[in-house]
Amino acid sequence: GAGVSQSPRYKVAKRGQDVALRCDPISGHVSLFWYQQALGQGPEFLTYFQNEAQLDKSGLPSDRFFAERPEGSVSTLKIQRTQQEDSAVYLCASSLLGTSYYEQYFGPGTRLTVT
Amino acid sequence: AQSVTQPDIHITVSEGASLELRCNYSYGATPYLFWYVQSPGQGLQLLLKYFSGDTLVQGIKGFEAEFKRSQSSFNLRKPSVHWSDAAEYFCASEVWIYRDDKIIFGKGTRLHILP
Numbered sequence: 566g567a568g569v570s571q572s573p574r575y576k577v578a579k580r581g582q583d584v585a586l587r588c589d590p591i592s593g594h595v596s597l598f599w600y601q602q603a604l605g606q607g608p609e610f611l612t613y614f615q616n617e618a619q620l621d622k623s624g625l626p627s628d629r630f631f632a633e634r635p636e637g638s639v640s641t642l643k644i645q646r647t648q649q650e651d652s653a654v655y656l657c658a659s660s661l662l663g664t665s666y667y668e669q670y671f672g673p674g675t676r677l678t679v680t
Numbered sequence: 681a682q683s684v685t686q687p688d689i690h691i692t693v694s695e696g697a698s699l700e701l702r703c704n705y706s707y708g709a710t711p712y713l714f715w716y717v718q719s720p721g722q723g724l725q726l727l728l729k730y731f732s733g734d735t736l737v738q739g740i741k742g743f744e745a746e747f748k749r750s751q752s753s754f755n756l757r758k759p760s761v762h763w764s765d766a767a768e769y770f771c772a773s774e775v776w777i778y779r780d781d782k783i784i785f786g787k788g789t790r791l792h793i794l795p
Contacts, residue, residue: 607684607787658723
């Protein structure tokens with residue numbers, strides 16, 4: 566079956582613009598995670614959904630970052646008034662259930678460059 | 681705070697040689713530990729995981745890792761590397777924060793293969 570897909574794969578935004586990044590998880594996966602991966606770093610947790618409920622958003626770096634998953638499937642990560650420090654690869658992962666016991670399947674990521 | 685340390689940023693080995701990538705974790709309780717691989721333009725793929733039991737775990741693509749509590753280590757090994765193993769490798773650990781668990785990643789080790 567299809568894996569996790571993300572779009573767009575690449576996004577260039579001018580500083581101050583708003584961007585929206587989409588994640589299509591594996592069908593039937595309850596849990597969805599967003600990570601931010603800066604250049605030369607490992608992925609860092611941003612937020613976690615179980616179905617449509619956002620259970621943990623402790624990793625979102627500022628109130629410019631907002632994520633939603635209104636129907637418990639597709640998720641969108643929105644960044645308002647982008648800054649240069651937002652440049653990173655944004656990874657989405659889904660898993661059958663929410664604990665680490667169940668493998669997280671990662672999408673290819675969206676590379677965001679803020680100029 | 682819980683952390684995962686990968687001391688080597690880059691490792692270069694010759695094709696056919698053995699490989700060991702180092703990982704140290706800091707966490708009081710028995711950790712859940714993972715190794716992921718990230719190829720260029722690809723999402724992260726789980727190689728193997730340790731939850732409990734046998735401290736030597738086997739993974740995909742011929743990789744194995746050994747959990748050593750006394751050394752707080754979870755090193756990844758492969759007896760004979762192939763050119764296709766060139767990628768970035770991330771060690772990760774599950775941490776529990778309140779009622780949620782999430783994965784924290786090391787900064788990664790980039791593996792280069794000499795022909």
